[in-house]
Amino acid sequence: MVGDIVREYVHGVARSDLVKALIRSHQRGDDSAFQRAAKELIDDERRKRHDLVAEQLEAILKEPGHRRRPPQVSSLRPLPKTRDDLPLISLEEPRLSFQDLVLPDPVVSVFESLVEEFRQRSAMRAHGVSPRSSVLLVGPPGSGKSASAEATAAQLGLPIARVRLATIVSSYLGETARHLEQIFSFLDVGSWVLIFDEFDMLGRERGDRADHGELRRVVAAMLQVVDDHRSDSLFIATSNHPTLLDSAVWRRFDEIVEFESPDQTARSEILSLKLRSVRCDFDLTGAAQKMEEFSAAEVEAVALDAIRVMVRRLDKCVTSDHIAHAINRGEARRQIIHHSQG
Ligand SMILES: Nc1ncnc2c1ncn2[C@@H]1O[C@H](COP(=O)(O)OP(=O)(O)OP(=O)(O)O)[C@@H](O)[C@H]1O
Ligand SMILES: [Mg+2]
Known part of the structure; x- marks a missing residue:
C-alpha cells in the first residue's frame, strides 16, 4: 500500500519537490523538515480531493516509531568551564x-x-x-x-x-x-x-x-x-x-x-506559513493589516494561538473568529509588555 502511494507521488510533477524534500530531510535526519514535507503532501492530496490517501498517509505518520530522538551532540574534548565547573x-x-x-x-x-x-x-x-x-x-x-x-x-x-x-x-x-x-x-x-x-x-x-x-x-x-x-x-x-x-x-x-520588523506582506506570509498544517477560512490580508507593528515572533504567536482556539472549540478549520481572538490576545500581550517597560 505504501509502495502504491509513493509511486503515485513520483508520477506527480508538481509533487516532485515535496518528494525531494522528504528524501533530503530523511538523509539529514531532520525530523521537523520531514514532518513538514509529509504534511504538505497530505494537504496536497486533500486539495485534490484524495481524502482516502490523505487519511492513509496521516495514519502512517502517526504510527509509533516514526519519530527519532533528536541526535545528542557530544564532544570528545571537555567543554570549556568556569572555575566553579559550570560549562560556558x-x-x-x-x-x-x-x-x-x-x-x-x-x-x-x-x-x-x-x-x-x-x-x-x-x-x-x-x-x-x-x-x-x-x-x-x-x-x-x-x-x-x-x-x-x-x-x-x-x-x-x-x-x-x-x-x-x-x-x-x-x-x-x-x-x-x-x-x-x-x-x-x-x-x-x-x-x-x-x-x-x-x-x-x-x-x-x-x-x-x-x-x-x-x-x-x-x-x-x-x-x-x-x-x-x-x-x-x-x-x-x-x-x-x-x-x-x-x-x-x-x-x-x-x-x-x-533584520527588520515584517511589513504587511511578510506578516501574511508568516501567518500562512505557521498555519500550513491546518485548514483556514479567513481573510489573510485583513488579518495581516490588523497586526501592524507586530514582530515576526508575535505573528507566529497569533497563528499558534488561533490553532489552540480552533482545537478548544472543536472546530475543523481556523476561522476569522479564531484569528480575531488570537490577535486581540496578542495586542493585549503587547500592551502589558509596553507598560512594564515604561
Ligand atoms: N522572520 C521570521 N519568519 C518566521 N518566523 C519567525 C521570524 N522571526 C522570528 N520567527 C519566529 O519567532 C521565534 C523567535 O524569533 P527569534 O528568537 O529568532 O528572534 P530574535 O530576533 O532572536 O529576537 P531577540 O532579539 O528577542 O533575541 C522564532 O523561533 C521563530 O519561530
Ligand atoms: Mg534572539
Missing part, C-alpha cells in the same frame, strides 16, 4: 531551518553566500582569501536573528555551540575575558556554529560597572577573539541593542546582517 557553552542540534522563516530576499542571499563560502573554505584559502567566518545579526526583538543563526547551522549540517551568557559574565575579576578566550580556543578543534545571543551584553557593561579596568579587559578580549577567529567554525553573534556595541567591535565582524 551548551552543544545542540539545530531544529529550525530557513523553511520555517520568512525573510527578505537580500537577507536570504547574504545567508546563502555565507553558507556557500563556508562550504568552500578550503578552496578559498587555497586562493589566499579567508571565508567570512564572523557574522553579527542586528535588529528588533523577535525578527528572526537567533532563528536564522540556528537555521544556518542546519543548512551547514553543523552542531551549535551556544554561549551561556549568564555563566560567561563572571563575578570574578578578570574571568569574563578569560572565558571568551576559552570558548574560542574550544572552536579550534572541530567545526561548529558558535551562537552568541545578546552579544551586546558584554559591551553594555562597559559604562555600568564600577571596575573600568575589568570592563576594558572584556572589550579588548572581545575584539581579540573576533579578530583572531579563523577556525573551521562559524561565529554568529546577535544583538537587538547594536548601539551599545563599540564601533570597534562592529568593524571586527566579516559580515553584518540587518
Whole structure:
C-alpha cells in the first residue's frame, strides 16, 4: 500500500519537490523538515480531493516509531568551564531551518553566500582569501536573528555551540575575558556554529560597572577573539541593542546582517506559513493589516494561538473568529509588555 502511494507521488510533477524534500530531510535526519514535507503532501492530496490517501498517509505518520530522538551532540574534548565547573557553552542540534522563516530576499542571499563560502573554505584559502567566518545579526526583538543563526547551522549540517551568557559574565575579576578566550580556543578543534545571543551584553557593561579596568579587559578580549577567529567554525553573534556595541567591535565582524520588523506582506506570509498544517477560512490580508507593528515572533504567536482556539472549540478549520481572538490576545500581550517597560 505504501509502495502504491509513493509511486503515485513520483508520477506527480508538481509533487516532485515535496518528494525531494522528504528524501533530503530523511538523509539529514531532520525530523521537523520531514514532518513538514509529509504534511504538505497530505494537504496536497486533500486539495485534490484524495481524502482516502490523505487519511492513509496521516495514519502512517502517526504510527509509533516514526519519530527519532533528536541526535545528542557530544564532544570528545571537555567543554570549556568556569572555575566553579559550570560549562560556558551548551552543544545542540539545530531544529529550525530557513523553511520555517520568512525573510527578505537580500537577507536570504547574504545567508546563502555565507553558507556557500563556508562550504568552500578550503578552496578559498587555497586562493589566499579567508571565508567570512564572523557574522553579527542586528535588529528588533523577535525578527528572526537567533532563528536564522540556528537555521544556518542546519543548512551547514553543523552542531551549535551556544554561549551561556549568564555563566560567561563572571563575578570574578578578570574571568569574563578569560572565558571568551576559552570558548574560542574550544572552536579550534572541530567545526561548529558558535551562537552568541545578546552579544551586546558584554559591551553594555562597559559604562555600568564600577571596575573600568575589568570592563576594558572584556572589550579588548572581545575584539581579540573576533579578530583572531579563523577556525573551521562559524561565529554568529546577535544583538537587538547594536548601539551599545563599540564601533570597534562592529568593524571586527566579516559580515553584518540587518533584520527588520515584517511589513504587511511578510506578516501574511508568516501567518500562512505557521498555519500550513491546518485548514483556514479567513481573510489573510485583513488579518495581516490588523497586526501592524507586530514582530515576526508575535505573528507566529497569533497563528499558534488561533490553532489552540480552533482545537478548544472543536472546530475543523481556523476561522476569522479564531484569528480575531488570537490577535486581540496578542495586542493585549503587547500592551502589558509596553507598560512594564515604561
Ligand atoms: N522572520 C521570521 N519568519 C518566521 N518566523 C519567525 C521570524 N522571526 C522570528 N520567527 C519566529 O519567532 C521565534 C523567535 O524569533 P527569534 O528568537 O529568532 O528572534 P530574535 O530576533 O532572536 O529576537 P531577540 O532579539 O528577542 O533575541 C522564532 O523561533 C521563530 O519561530
Ligand atoms: Mg534572539
